[in-house]
Amino acid sequence: MSRVKNIEDDYGFFGIGILNNTDEINIGTLWRSAYILGASFIFTVGKKYKIEGSDVTKSWTKIPLYHYKTFDELKENIPFSTQLVAVEMGEDAVPLGEYVHPDRVIYLLGNEVSGLPPLIIEQCQSVIKLPGEHSLNVAVTGSIVMYDRINKGHS
Ligand SMILES: C[S@@+](CC[C@H](N)C(=O)[O-])C[C@H]1O[C@@H](n2cnc3c(N)ncnc32)[C@H](O)[C@@H]1O
Numbered sequence: 272m273s274r275v276k277n278i279e280d281d282y283g284f285f286g287i288g289i290l291n292n293t294d295e296i297n298i299g300t301l302w303r304s305a306y307i308l309g310a311s312f313i314f315t316v317g318k319k320y321k322i323e324g325s326d327v328t329k330s331w332t333k334i335p336l337y338h339y340k341t342f343d344e345l346k347e348n349i350p351f352s353t354q355l356v357a358v359e360m361g362e363d364a365v366p367l368g369e370y371v372h373p374d375r376v377i378y379l380l381g382n383e384v385s386g387l388p389p390l391i392i393e394q395c396q397s398v399i400k401l402p403g404e405h406s407l408n409v410a411v412t413g414s415i416v417m418y419d420r421i422n423k424g425h426s
Pocket of ligand 1: 358359360379380381382383384385386387399400401402403405406407408409410412
């Protein structure tokens, strides 16, 4: 019996989202990148997403946009055998260039004001960082991470 949708043996997936978002325009831009660069789903933790014009693709009409009230709720709903990866600057973070993306992964970003709290980061399976002494915009960061995943041959 064959499936209607053809999925390759090495097919993986990823979701990307943000904790306690503070800037709707950024997030609209992140969702647009996520849809175009192949995310299977997008999500918010804490603050709900409001429709934003910067997401010209209306990504939420094409891939699921989930909302979790708390980080614990996100953790309880992680798909089977899927890693949770924090995207944040820090001494212990793995530079993105050296990072081998898991087949199934959720990338979690922090907000523009306070980033990801250490208590959240320590509950993630790994932490990855982009180069630079100053933080990048969150939508730019997420877009680069997704491009890096594609560029390293992942779906
Ligand atoms: C503008 S930054 C947060 C800056 C915040 N003022 C702080 O001190 O943590 C917003 C988010 O973008 C991501 N980000 C920005 N630059 C990054 C980098 N160089 N490496 C990894 N993540 C980065 C992180 O997810 C971060 O939480």
